[in-house]
Structure formats: structure tokens, C-alpha cells
Amino acid sequence: MLPVVNNLTLKNYSHLANSDEVSFDVVIPSLPGFGFSSPTPKNWTIDDTARVFNTLMQEVLGYDTYAVHGSDWGAFIGWSLYNSYPKSVRATHMALFPELPLQPEQLEAENITLSKEDAFSEQLWVDNSVGGSAYAVQQRTKPNTIGLALYDNPVGQLAWIAEKYISWSDPRRGTGPSVLNDHEILRVVSLYYLTQSFISAAYIYNQNPSSFAIPLSKAKTDAPFLFSNFKYDTFFIPEQIIRPLTNLVYYKSWDFGGHFCGLDNPPALVQGLREIKKYWHY
Incomplete structure (x- = not known):
């Protein structure tokens, strides 16, 4: 996430001097x-994590209001x-929408017609739901079975985690805007192994x-909602599903990038996050 954080926290850089861009305070807690x-x-749930994070932002760090970004479990x-x-949450940006994607026949029943680009992403979801979701069932x-088996096995953890970073990312990873090279994958796996957090x-x-x-039901808020869709993510939700559930003000699809967009296309993610400023109301 460093390429994203560094850009969002820029201060007094020449290219910001004559623009509407601002620097942000960025708080990135590790998920419990x-x-x-x-x-x-x-029995700890994602709602418990949300409660703790809101307490962190308001009571510990002193922010009356703040914006949220999430992908993967962070989106839930x-x-x-x-x-x-x-x-307190006055804007939210996501790169994954926390609802099970629809199968093609369900999209047809909802009278949702996809563009060629979105149809590609939908097919990735279909393929992954059939041949790439066994890890989630496990x-x-x-x-505990997989957790204890790989707890002290760095090569095993590498095999389990790296496969997702490779198969869920843009085939062009590590080139162009992507910094998701093999070194970054090893860094991620090392973090799991060295903190002994694989099983937890x-x-x-x-x-x-x-x-x-x-x-999901319609959100009980009028806060702006922003969404960035990346072509090679395996969890595709079209704009037509997101709009009636949120106060959607920004939806953009990117041709480059996958599930781990903070590494696979940092500039695109930064653009989506910077859009928050246009809709921010304290």
C-alpha cells in the first residue's frame, strides 16, 4: 500500500501547488x-471490527468524521x-462490493446487460467460483486444519497465498503501473509467517x-459512495447492482489491475480515493 499512501499524504509538492488535490491523513489498522x-x-464478526475501528477513529484518534476505503474483507x-x-462515516470508496456476484442467468433475470468489458470480468467471476474458491470453503x-498444517511452514504458506496473488491479478502484474512483482508477494507472505497470523x-x-x-439492503446513510472496478478482479459487481443500494456518485472501470489493486494499479486506486474530496461534507 505504500505507493498509495505516499501519494495521498503528499504535502508541498510542486505538482499539488496549483491543483485541487489535497493531502490526507491516512490510518491503516491491521484487521483483527x-x-x-x-x-x-x-465469534468475533466484521461488525465487531467495524465498531472497534469507529471507536479508534473517534475516541482514540479524535476524528469526528472520516472516510473509509476497503477491498476484500476490508470492503465487508x-x-x-x-x-x-x-x-461519522461521511464517504466510502470500495474496490470490491461486499455481496455475492450474480451468475449470468441472474443478471439476465434482472434485465442487466453488460458491456463487453464487464462481460469479461463477469466470466472471470464465473470461472473462479467454479475452479478457484476451494480455499474459502476450507x-x-x-x-484449524489448514492453519495448523501450514502454521510453521513458510513454503506451504507461500503456496497457499501466492497462488491467489498470481491468479487474481492482472496477467501484466509487475509491469506498467503495477508494483505487484514476486518480491511484493514474498513480502506479503513473510508478514503472515513472521507475525504468526496465518491461522488467526x-x-x-x-x-x-x-x-x-x-x-444487502439499501444503506441507511446519505454519505457518498465511490467504486473502482478493476478488469481482472474475480469478484465482479456491475454498477446497476450498486447504485440502488448506495448514494453512488462515482463508478469507474479500469482496464489494468486485479483484486489487489493497491499493488496492481496504485495510480488508479489513488484517483478513486482522491475523488472523495469532491463529495466530502463534514
Whole structure:
């Protein structure tokens, strides 16, 4: 995330002097159970994480209002913040929408016609749901089995994690705007291994088994919602689904990038995050 953070926190740089761009305070907590955060108590849910993060921002760090960004599980936590704390969360940007994508026949039943580009992303979702989701079933049903098997096995963790970073990313990763090279993948896996968080991170699937299955209702907030869609992400939700559930003010699709957009296309993600300023109301 450093390429994203460095850009958002720029101050007194010449290219900002005559523009509407501003510098942001950026707060990036590790999710409970991940990285440098402690393992979670039993039955800990994404709503608990959202509650703790709101407390962190308001009571610990002193922000009356703030904006949220999330992808992957961060998007599910981001939705809980967006929906549950409308007075403090005054804008949200996501690069994954936290609802199970529709199959082609379901899109047809909803009278949703996709562009050629969106149809490509939809097919990636279909293919991954058939041939790339076994890891989620394992972590949702038997997290201790895989967790203990790989707990002290760095090569095993590399195989388990790197496969996702490769198959869910743009085939051009590591070129152009992407900094998602093999070195970055090794850095990510090392973080899991050295913090001994591989097994505790797997629990998030087991503790939130229905997160992907429950259709969302319209959010209980008028805060602006922004969305960036990346072509090679394997979790595709069209604009027609997102708009009626949110106060959608920005939806942009990018031809370059995949699931890990903060590494795979940092400039595009930064552009989406900087759009928040246009719609920010304290």
C-alpha cells in the first residue's frame, strides 16, 4: 500500500501547488487477527471490527468524521461502517462490493446487460467460483486444519497465498503501473509467517460464514459512495447492482489491475480515493 499512501499524504509538492488535490491523513489498522493485530475472540464478526475501528477513529484518534476505503474483507467491514455509522462515516470508496456476484442467468433475470468489458470480468467471476474458491470453503469450515498444517511452514504458506496473488491479478502484474512483482508477494507472505497470523487470519471466514450469502439492503446513510472496478478482479459487481443500494456518485472501470489493486494499479486506486474530496461534507 505504500505507493498509495505516499501519494495521498503528499504535502508541498510542486505538482499539488496549483491543483485541487489535497493531502490526507491516512490510518491503516491491521484487521483483527491479521498482521500485527491480536487474534480475535470467539465469534468475533466484521461488525465487531467495524465498531472497534469507529471507536479508534473517534475516541482514540479524535476524528469526528472520516472516510473509509476497503477491498476484500476490508470492503465487508467498510460496508458495516458505511451502513451503521452514518454520522461519522461521511464517504466510502470500495474496490470490491461486499455481496455475492450474480451468475449470468441472474443478471439476465434482472434485465442487466453488460458491456463487453464487464462481460469479461463477469466470466472471470464465473470461472473462479467454479475452479478457484476451494480455499474459502476450507477456511470457512475447517480453518484449524489448514492453519495448523501450514502454521510453521513458510513454503506451504507461500503456496497457499501466492497462488491467489498470481491468479487474481492482472496477467501484466509487475509491469506498467503495477508494483505487484514476486518480491511484493514474498513480502506479503513473510508478514503472515513472521507475525504468526496465518491461522488467526483464516478465522475470518469461519466467523463470518454468511457474509457472502446475504443480499444487502439499501444503506441507511446519505454519505457518498465511490467504486473502482478493476478488469481482472474475480469478484465482479456491475454498477446497476450498486447504485440502488448506495448514494453512488462515482463508478469507474479500469482496464489494468486485479483484486489487489493497491499493488496492481496504485495510480488508479489513488484517483478513486482522491475523488472523495469532491463529495466530502463534514
